[in-house]
Amino acid sequence: MRCPFCAHDDSQVKDSRPTEDNTSIRRRRQCSSCGARFTTFERVQLREVTIVKSGDRREAFDRSKLEQSVSLACRKRDVSQERIDQLVSGIQRQVETAGESEFASSRLGEMVMDGLRELDSVAYIRFASVYRDFSEARDFEEFASSVQEVAEGDSDSSGVGNG
Numbered sequence: 001m002r003c004p005f006c007a008h009d010d011s012q013v014k015d016s017r018p019t020e021d022n023t024s025i026r027r028r029r030q031c032s033s034c035g036a037r038f039t040t041f042e043r044v045q046l047r048e049v050t051i052v053k054s055g056d057r058r059e060a061f062d063r064s065k066l067e068q069s070v071s072l073a074c075r076k077r078d079v080s081q082e083r084i085d086q087l088v089s090g091i092q093r094q095v096e097t098a099g100e101s102e103f104a105s106s107r108l109g110e111m112v113m114d115g116l117r118e119l120d121s122v123a124y125i126r127f128a129s130v131y132r133d134f135s136e137a138r139d140f141e142e143f144a145s146s147v148q149e150v151a152e153g154d155s156d157s158s159g160v161g162n163g
């Protein structure tokens with residue numbers, strides 16, 4: 001595995017263990033050139049799926065982007081990393097088992113909203129408010145940059161819920 005810091009082609013595995021929900025293997029690595037430490041995850045990928053975004057743009061389904069959006073929506077909320085992993089893994093499984101090689105970005109966004117609704121009402125509202133504003137022109141992945149602003153202004157979450 002190439003080092004993300006110095007791009008050296010070799011790194012050593014220092015530790016290797018399954019994650020809590022046992023759906024992936026976490027490996028701690030150390031670059032044999034610069035000594036930087038980083039972590040990689042090994043997960044099952046059932047099939048390659050292309051996400052079709054607005055304007056007919058296409059890109060490979062990327063679990064880490066999905067996880068980033070969910071994590072941001074749940075920021076500073078009482079939602080464990082394990083619950084986030086479960087939600088993301090559930091969506092990934094649905095995408096990969098849908099039996100289609102292409103999957104609409106909007107459908108993915110709806111699945112995230114469905115999942116967040118059950119997980120945490122504030123996280124759901126954060127995601128939904130930004131996502132719905134995107135309309136046709138933008139994609140839920142751009143949510144990642146927008147939610148930070150929303151979250152900053154969200155000092156008191158009481159009274160929000162029962163959407």
Ligand SMILES: [Zn+2]
Binds near residue numbers: 003006032033035036
């Ligand atoms: Zn390095």
